[in-house]
Amino acid sequence: DGGITQSPKYLFRKEGQNVTLSCEQNLNHDAMYWYRQDPGQGLRLIYYSQIVNDFQKGDIAEGYSVSREKKESFPLTVTSAQKNPTAFYLCASSFPSGLSYNEQFFGPGTRLTVL
Amino acid sequence: AQSVAQPEDQVNVAEGNPLTVKCTYSVSGNPYLFWYVQYPNRGLQFLLKYITGDNLVKGSYGFEAEFNKSQTSFHLKKPSALVSDSALYFCAVRDTIGAGSYQLTFGKGTKLSVIP
Numbered sequence: 001d002g003g004i005t006q007s008p009k010y011l012f013r014k015e016g017q018n019v020t021l022s023c024e025q026n027l028n029h030d031a032m033y034w035y036r037q038d039p040g041q042g043l044r045l046i047y048y049s050q051i052v053n054d055f056q057k058g059d060i061a062e063g064y065s066v067s068r069e070k071k072e073s074f075p076l077t078v079t080s081a082q083k084n085p086t087a088f089y090l091c092a093s094s095f096p097s098g099l100s101y102n103e104q105f106f107g108p109g110t111r112l113t114v115l
Numbered sequence: 116a117q118s119v120a121q122p123e124d125q126v127n128v129a130e131g132n133p134l135t136v137k138c139t140y141s142v143s144g145n146p147y148l149f150w151y152v153q154y155p156n157r158g159l160q161f162l163l164k165y166i167t168g169d170n171l172v173k174g175s176y177g178f179e180a181e182f183n184k185s186q187t188s189f190h191l192k193k194p195s196a197l198v199s200d201s202a203l204y205f206c207a208v209r210d211t212i213g214a215g216s217y218q219l220t221f222g223k224g225t226k227l228s229v230i231p
Contacts, residue, residue, distance in 0.1 A: 004158075033219075040124070042205065042223040043159075050217070058218065090158055101147045101166045101209070104219060106158035 003027040004107035006091050011112045013078070013085065021076045021110045023091030030095055032074035033104060036060060037088040046089075049074055078112065086114045117142045117210040121222035128196045129230050136191040136225045138206030147209040148189040149219070150180055152202045159205060165189060176200070196229045203227075 004025045013019045025032065031050050035043040045058030049068040063082025068074055074093075078085045088111050092104040118141045128134045140146055147166055151159040163174025170182045180191045191204060206222040 006158075035221075040223060043221040045218055048217070056217075088156075092159075101164065103149055103161045103164055105161070106151075108158045109156070111156070 004091060004093060004105055006089075006107040006110050008110060009108070011110055013112060013114050015114060016080045018077055018079050019112065021078070021089055021091075021112070023074045023076065023107060024072055025074075025091075025093045025105075025107075026072065027093055027095065027105060028071070029093035029105070030071070031093060032068070033092040033094075034058075034064075034066065034074070034076045035090045035092065037090055037109075043090065046076065085112055087112060117146075117208050117218075117220045119206050119208045119220055119222040121204075121206055121225045123225050124223075125226045125228065127228045127230060130198055131195050134193050134196040134200070134227065134229070136204050136206075136227060138189045138191065138222060139187050140189060140206075140208040141187060142208060142210040144210050144212035146189075147211065148180075148182065149207040149209075150174065150178070150189075150191050151205045151207065151221075153205065153224075154202050162191070162204075198229045198231055201227055201229045 007022045033048040034046040037043050044060050046064050047066045049055035065077045090109050091107040094102045094104045120139045149164045150162040153159045163172050165172050165182045173179045178193050203224045205224050207219045
């Protein structure tokens, strides 16, 4: 988990609320990613960013939004439009994104629960 | 489109015995293949990867994986299992061509239990 921090570790949200998950990396990586993990479904890509001020939708972007204003930071907002947000969220980074054989490094995750 | 399959949801092995966790893939070009391990409520840790060259790849903690192009497989192996190897293992693939080359596609994971 070294080099990538995610906060908070646990997050509880009431229905109708937006919440923001933090992801910070000090690895000087260009690319950053957000994944959602549900039991028995593996990891699914929500959004990714290859450079600052640019990001692309992944496979399950609906109900989520991101920003990439700094190289080190890639926050994820789970909006009220996401109908089933309870899951484990993982942030990852890699360097550089154009060389697709580079492995991704993962943060420790944030577990989001909707009350 | 790229895809990866891990045909076993769970693998049980006795401590000291060899272990194998299976992975098969599908890509349009050539594959970049990865194995990760996840302990409960933690992020994923990188174990090893195949890019090109030798079909047998050695990684962290005594793990290795064998790339087989004809069978489109990349099975994870270890000669002697430890109880501490018990975890969730993910295989992942990245295509070398097309839109998928920017994305890593993960399998659903295999839970490995090493029995003392």
